[in-house]
Amino acid sequence: MKTLYTWLCIFTTVCAAAAGDILVALAMRRIGDLDDLRRRHGFLALIVRILSSGVLFGGIFFMAIAFFSNLIGLSWADLSVVGPASAALTFVTNALAAKFFLHENVDRRRWFATIFVCCGVLILTWS
Amino acid sequence: MTLRKYLVILSVVFFGSVGDAFLARGMKHAGAIDIHHLFKVLSAIANPFVLLGILFLLAFMSSYMTALSFADLTYVLPATAISYVVMVLLSIFWLHEHVSPQRWVGVAFIVVGVGVVAGGPSRTEHPTRRVSDPKALEEHV
Numbered sequence: 001m002k003t004l005y006t007w008l009c010i011f012t013t014v015c016a017a018a019a020g021d022i023l024v025a026l027a028m029r030r031i032g033d034l035d036d037l038r039r040r041h042g043f044l045a046l047i048v049r050i051l052s053s054g055v056l057f058g059g060i061f062f063m064a065i066a067f068f069s070n071l072i073g074l075s076w077a078d079l080s081v082v083g084p085a086s087a088a089l090t091f092v093t094n095a096l097a098a099k100f101f102l103h104e105n106v107d108r109r110r111w112f113a114t115i116f117v118c119c120g121v122l123i124l125t126w127s
Numbered sequence: 128m129t130l131r132k133y134l135v136i137l138s139v140v141f142f143g144s145v146g147d148a149f150l151a152r153g154m155k156h157a158g159a160i161d162i163h164h165l166f167k168v169l170s171a172i173a174n175p176f177v178l179l180g181i182l183f184l185l186a187f188m189s190s191y192m193t194a195l196s197f198a199d200l201t202y203v204l205p206a207t208a209i210s211y212v213v214m215v216l217l218s219i220f221w222l223h224e225h226v227s228p229q230r231w232v233g234v235a236f237i238v239v240g241v242g243v244v245a246g247g248p249s250r251t252e253h254p255t256r257r258v259s260d261p262k263a264l265e266e267h268v
Contacts, residue, residue, distance in 0.1 A: 021200055028195035035131070035197070050192075067184070072168055074154045078224055083147060083214055091204060098200045105251040106201050113205040113244035120236030121211055123229060
């Protein structure tokens with residue numbers, strides 16, 4: 001039963017993490033390069049711009065769900081199981097979501113890297 | 128990609144993996160959480176290791192947001208995957224978990240994946256994206 005709960009936690013973590021990552025990435029793309037903004041408008045203007053992004057807070061909300069779900073998973077299983085399993089599934093989900101929602105250029109190099117990293121974390125999980 | 132931007136990616140790796148290790152250690156002390164009493168997870172925050180983990184993860188969040196402001200999500204995620212290698216090392220030396228030779232093969236796969244993506248461009252340029260500073264545009268490409 002504990003295994004089922006662990007995988008339920010991993011599933012919740014993956015979905016919430018993907019939604020959170022996409023929303024945070026979208027918000028940061030809209031805000032722009034932070035270094036560039038700080039140089040041109042100052043630190044205070046940068047903070048105001050970040051704090052006024054509703055999309056960013058939506059992303060942080062989903063990341064918080066992923067965080068608590070991960071925390072519960074860690075209390076049931078080893079870090080070396082929960083961490084990699086969540087990560088492997090999150091990588092593929094994020095690559096697909098980034099391609100369709102953020103229109104990122106996920107070329108062969110990035111798919112290759114994503115699949116290699118995904119395989120790596122799967123081997124870590126099931127070895 | 129400038130050296131400063133690689134350092135931002137490295138700080139994502141450092142704060143993320145150390146934060147996760149602190150959380151894992153804290154949750155081991157707090158004990159298993161019953162499925163019927165999930166809100167007990169909030170009481171785990173009183174544990175100093177969990178608290179330290181949260182502080183590290185806040186630092187992770189700010190460096191992660193900085194990284195996403197100059198690079199694509201599909202670049203940042205594989206590039207920061209080296210944190211799982213750090214997590215395995217922390218599992219061995221700090222949490223005293225057993226790591227088999229197969230897991231080292233997994234680590235090798237991750238290292239190759241990270242190496243492949245790190246050598247490519249960090250940002251997709253969209254035609255509608257406004258970049259007022261030509262130097263910044265040059266840096267992104």
